[in-house]
Amino acid sequence: MCGIVGYIGSNNIKDFLLEGLKELEYRGYDSAGIAVLQDSELSIFKAVGKLENLVRKTKDFHPQGFGVGIGHTRWATHGKPTELNAHPHMGEFSYVVHNGIIENYKEIKKELDAKFVSQTDTEVIVHLFEKNLEELQEPQKAFKATIDALKGAYAILLITKAAPGKIFFAKHGSPLIVGRNGEEIYFASSDAPLIGHAKEVHYLEDGQWGVAKAGSVRLFQDDEEITPEYKPLTLNKELAQKGGYRFFMEKEIYEQSDVITETMMGRLQEDHIEFEELDEDFIQGINQIKICACGTSYHAGLSGAYLLEKLARIPVTCEIASEFRYKDPVLTSDTLFIVISQSGETADTLEALKMAKNAGLKTLSICNVDNSSIVRLADRTILTRAGIEKGVASTKAFTTQVMVLWMLALYFAQLRQTLASEAVVAECKAMAHTPAALKVHSSMHERIRRLSKRYLHGHGFFFIGRDIFFPLALEGALKLKEISYLHAEGYPAGEMKHGPIALADPELFTIALMPRHLLYDKIKSNVEELSARDSTICAISPVEFELADDFIKTASYEHFMLEYYEMAVVLQLLAMEIAIRLGNDVDMPRNLAKSVTVE
Ligand code: M6R
Numbered sequence: 136m137c138g139i140v141g142y143i144g145s146n147n148i149k150d151f152l153l154e155g156l157k158e159l160e161y162r163g164y165d166s167a168g169i170a171v172l173q174d175s176e177l178s179i180f181k182a183v184g185k186l187e188n189l190v191r192k193t194k195d196f197h198p199q200g201f202g203v204g205i206g207h208t209r210w211a212t213h214g215k216p217t218e219l220n221a222h223p224h225m226g227e228f229s230y231v232v233h234n235g236i237i238e239n240y241k242e243i244k245k246e247l248d249a250k251f252v253s254q255t256d257t258e259v260i261v262h263l264f265e266k267n268l269e270e271l272q273e274p275q276k277a278f279k280a281t282i283d284a285l286k287g288a289y290a291i292l293l294i295t296k297a298a299p300g301k302i303f304f305a306k307h308g309s310p311l312i313v314g315r316n317g318e319e320i321y322f323a324s325s326d327a328p329l330i331g332h333a334k335e336v337h338y339l340e341d342g343q344w345g346v347a348k349a350g351s352v353r354l355f356q357d358d359e360e361i362t363p364e365y366k367p368l369t370l371n372k373e374l375a376q377k378g379g380y381r382f383f384m385e386k387e388i389y390e391q392s393d394v395i396t397e398t399m400m401g402r403l404q405e406d407h408i409e410f411e412e413l414d415e416d417f418i419q420g421i422n423q424i425k426i427c428a429c430g431t432s433y434h435a436g437l438s439g440a441y442l443l444e445k446l447a448r449i450p451v452t453c454e455i456a457s458e459f460r461y462k463d464p465v466l467t468s469d470t471l472f473i474v475i476s477q478s479g480e481t482a483d484t485l486e487a488l489k490m491a492k493n494a495g496l497k498t499l500s501i502c503n504v505d506n507s508s509i510v511r512l513a514d515r516t517i518l519t520r521a522g523i524e525k526g527v528a529s530t531k532a533f534t535t536q537v538m539v540l541w542m543l544a545l546y547f548a549q550l551r552q553t554l555a556s557e558a559v560v561a562e563c564k565a566m567a568h569t570p571a572a573l574k575v576h577s578s579m580h581e582r583i584r585r586l587s588k589r590y591l592h593g594h595g596f597f598f599i600g601r602d603i604f605f606p607l608a609l610e611g612a613l614k615l616k617e618i619s620y621l622h623a624e625g626y627p628a629g630e631m632k633h634g635p636i637a638l639a640d641p642e643l644f645t646i647a648l649m650p651r652h653l654l655y656d657k658i659k660s661n662v663e664e665l666s667a668r669d670s671t672i673c674a675i676s677p678v679e680f681e682l683a684d685d686f687i688k689t690a691s692y693e694h695f696m697l698e699y700y701e702m703a704v705v706l707q708l709l710a711m712e713i714a715i716r717l718g719n720d721v722d723m724p725r726n727l728a729k730s731v732t733v734e
Pocket residue numbers: 429430431432433475476477478479480481484527528529530617727729730731
């Protein structure tokens with residue numbers, strides 16, 4: 136998740152690039168860079184860390200007159216956040232910024248006889264372009280041949296001394312907008328940098344690419360030249376950052392279906408899982424796993440424990456970090472210690488990791504923020520690639536963490552040969568359907584919005600599920616608590632009759648997770664018991680359930696994890712719609728902070 140900007144014109148090129156990057160900094164701040172080309176004179180600046188470092192570096196740079204420029208703020212996916220890995224990436228006479236992931240960069244790299252200086256996937260683009268230019272002798276053809284060779288997701292801006300005054304651009308899977316104001320042409324990966332500059336904008340569709348120069352944009356859809364569909368630009372920056380959604384939480388719920396693709400990219404193959412972050416040496420000698428985390432990340436960890444035991448037949452325990460660190464735990468050297476954290480800064484999780492390291496355990500972090508304290512300390516890290524999460528109530532961090540754990544479970548299953556190859560392929564196929572399961576359909580959202588009005592009062596909620604749907608129930612209850620301030624508990628459905636069922640009455644709302652493919656008959660009897668005691672039941676299931684007071688029908692998937700993912704979205708939307716009706720600030724709930732860096 137990165138941000139990109141571009142500019143063609145004579146009006147303070149540097150200020151537009153830096154101010155535009157400031158608007159996009161929330162998408163990533165591992166490093167930033169700009170490149171400006173005036174005639175054949177190139178100026179390039181890069182800096183690690185926040186944008187202010189780049190601003191400091193460019194303080195004596197004052198380009199005057201006409202030029203073209205590109206800029207980038209980076210959220211590291213391939214390669215550490217260093218200056219060499221920062222964009223723009225350079226060939227001999229061309230410069231590129233890119234948002235997305237080039238899946239086949241390793242194959243392309245093998246075919247190129249170029250000097251690579253970074254560990255990024257992006258650098259292949261610029262070298263491939265220069266090689267194509269040598270062969271085709273025409274920059275536009277060379278650019279088209281370059282994007283035709285790329286697999287994965289990208290929004291690309293490329294400038295070259297071979298065509299000064301022009302920006303080549305392409306979009307596939309990552310957002311890109313082109314704007315204009317008279318002779319001036321602007322590019323950005325979202326609206327916000329363009330506000331106050333471009334008068335009208337065209338939102339590129341996948342497969343669109345082209346070349347722009349002062350006052351003109353030539354646009355192509357694959358091979359056919361088309362006319363850009365310019366629209367006037369919205370003027371509200373906050374609204375632009377939220378992409379038209381009411382809250383960042385809502386935007387992040389909707390984003391899940393896209394970001395999960397980034398989580399899987401390069402890791403999920405047709406018939407197996409690859410992790411460039413891991414190797415057999417590291418896994419060697421591991422006979423058990425301990426997972427440690429807090430809050431939502433803990434719920435992801437619990438879900439992971441079910442998956443690892445099911446698929447890889449390896450014993451797993453999962454603990455709350457604040458408990459773990461004071462219980463004088465028994466740690467054995469054949470244990471892989473996994474910490475999970477969105478922020479990478481949670482104090483209790485960090486301390487738990489230090490304890491495991493001091494005890495000589497191998498450690499792995501599953502984290503969303505590269506270069507965070509947890510990432511720096513762990514032996515290995517698998518980044519979730521969810522992009523910056525702004526809503527305090529975690530949504531896309533959770534679903535991407537669970538995806539990493541599902542892939543990890545399959546990776547262990549491959550190494551430990553606990554699944555037949557057909558079963559591994561079936562898991563891979565199911566994973567590939569996750570983006571569809573996470574997609575928010577407007578009919579579903581509207582149904583949940585309407586239904587939410589019945590759940591604003593009452594004396595509490597039980598979220599119930601069995602097996603891996605139990606941690607999902609915990610997560611559903613936490614989401615509701617955090618933003619609605621209503622009392623909610625997650626419970627294993629089979630445990631209700633050991634006490635909590637005493638609370639059942641019409642004012643007790645039961646949110647029942649009833650997947651078709653995991654213990655359906657068992658959970659059905661548990662819900663029947665609650666219904667018999669007059670609890671108000673909201674059933675979430677692909678199977679019609681006549682005893683439910685409210686029923687949210689989910690799609691019929693073949694794999695329980697796809698049911699899990701769709702239900703995760705339902706629970707997030709339900710919590711959000713209830714909180715909105717109660718008039719709460721969904722993004723900044725009372726008493727909470729996004730990252731808990733104190734004990
Ligand atoms: O950054 P982390 O994942 O380590 O944070 C852990 C918890 O503080 C976090 O998940 C918290 O529970 C969220 N507010 C849940 O929505």
